[in-house]
Amino acid sequence: MPTPHHVPLAEQTRDGLVESVHYGSLIALGPEGTGPGNAEGTGPGNAKGTSTGPGTGTGTDTKVTAGDPDAPIYPRSSLKPLQAVALLRAGLKLEQDLLALTAASHSGAAMHQDGARRILEMHGLNEEALANSTDLPYGVAEREEWLRAGNGPTQLAQNCSGKHASMAAVCTINGWPVEGYLNPEHPLQVLVRDTITELTGEDAAAVSTDGCGTPLFAHSLRGMARAYGRLASASPESHEGQVAHAMRAFPEMVAGEGRDVTAMMRAVPGLLAKDGFEGLQLIGLADGTGVAIKISDGGDRARLPVTVRVLAELGVDADSLAALQIPPVLGGGKPVGVLRAAAFLPAADFQTTPAS
Template sequence: MTSPALVQIPAPPAPTQLPQHAPLAAQTRDGLIESVHYGSAVAVAPDGGTLLAAGDPLAPFYPRSALKPLQAVAMVRVGLVLPDELLALAAASHSGAARHRDGALRILDLHGLTPVDLANSSDLPYGTREREEWLAGGGQATQLAQNCSGKHAAMAATCVINGWPVRGYLDPEHPLQQLVAGTVAELTGEDPERISTDGCGTPLFALTLRGMARAFGRLAADDAGGAEAAVARAMRRHPEMVAGEGRDVTALMRLVPGLLAKDGFEGVQLVGLADGRGVAVKISDGGDRARMPVTVRILDALDVDTTSLAPLATSPVLGGGRPVGVLQAADFLAAETSNAHAQ
């Protein structure tokens, strides 16, 4: 009998190449720790100095959709003018509700464009309820339903405004993407460690949590009336356009006055506070459920009143339909402080 051929499995990266994440959240079931979520987090002061940190906040990571407010700032700087609800949609990972799809169409129509001009990928609505309603009505995956359609409509519109070709607007060498790259570098204070492609097709920059936290602090604190202030104002006024009803990011901005928030796929959460402080969280396994409990824990450590955020800080674990445990943030800040004193 012939022996089966051996499959060559690539060697894993050396341990020194792996981010040194810390345990940020844990799920318990009847007092036993059932699951642990590792990750990294940082909070920065208005001057960019580190206020608190856990894990490896200087390891490069992809912010994913948390880049959208920075991309929106770049577009506003070169002439994109939209009503606040549509500018918020330009910075959105929306749920795909009718208001989101119609909003993307409005952006296109205002600039003589149609859905044919969109270059993002096609998808079903991101929100669970929105997806079910869409499918029940016979809907299929489309570019308008995809959660980044507002950003892409705004990108195509920005090209029209500046006389740039709409076709090819996702090319990293396109004037629009060159503008975005420069704006991201300016706001984060970093050159990207590398560049990839996001799920919707836009160029994606590998940055650090510290750099992204710095950028969100700048957006949230800018009161000079510039592009940063315009984007932050739109997002705060219309958090339902940034995410959607029933989404934790929408709830977070509604519950904490002046707070700016944006999530990203693969366990990313960014927050900017009105006083210029910024927070960045990355859950290492890419899971979504630990992102908000960890964020609320950091906000509490920064003396933000988190009383109203209790529903976001924990999630019940059910057994037989009744609560038998909880998902909550670990005491990672105390652990980091102890490690620092030990060194």
């Protein structure tokens, strides 16, 4: 596949000189039904939005776009909320905190590891049922505490253990074999693939394996933004709405203390947020607006300033965004520069319809 045509999205300055530049692509789609659409709803869409993708038949405004949002990318852990929808469709029933953990890339705190263990025990399983990789806790503070206690890498500490515990649980619910649940042809993973295809409105462009061992499907930023808009605006009774509501109610389970994803959901009412390795940020707003951002070099630090810039242009309350602090660039322990969004679009090109 050709290299995506990324553009500068973020830059770091030091005493007025641009020191580093992060390239990437992004898109913000308005709620479904707000664009002109087309007769069949099968077109890929364009810079100002004509179609929501295969078979949807409804228009969606493209509110913000930069770079190459139609190029296929691996969404990595930003797929977890969509995978959680599939698990609910397969009969999974959990309290909200554990459902949020199912959609999490958690920091590995005691509450996260205990939550994954609870999911397993509720379904007659133990840690041996997990097929994810082993790792240390993802959160810096959590990792340091874990190591001071003399612990090493485990499957429960690995940041995807909530998802894997729920995947193993769904197998017991349906009488499917737990062993081999990560095989792409396992009925669980077939359901996951079909659910992701439905929510994104597009077939996977490629298939690989994520870091934790789960099948990984490539989709466009446009398709991912569409899916998050659908989750964020879904009725509370639907499987999509249940996942979104659980993540908003327990943002500390989705990431952890000190993590920007947790901070975003606490700061902005109705906002749904999930990150992913290699510079992915997905956002859904309560009115059905979806945002997808990819930092091409995988630089995690660039996600937050770009996200804040896009949310501001979408009309999200400035006081809410002010709570999202972007650390200054230091020299000798003193601020000498900033990490900021680049001028990836002239301000006049943004549509600033307030978001709910």
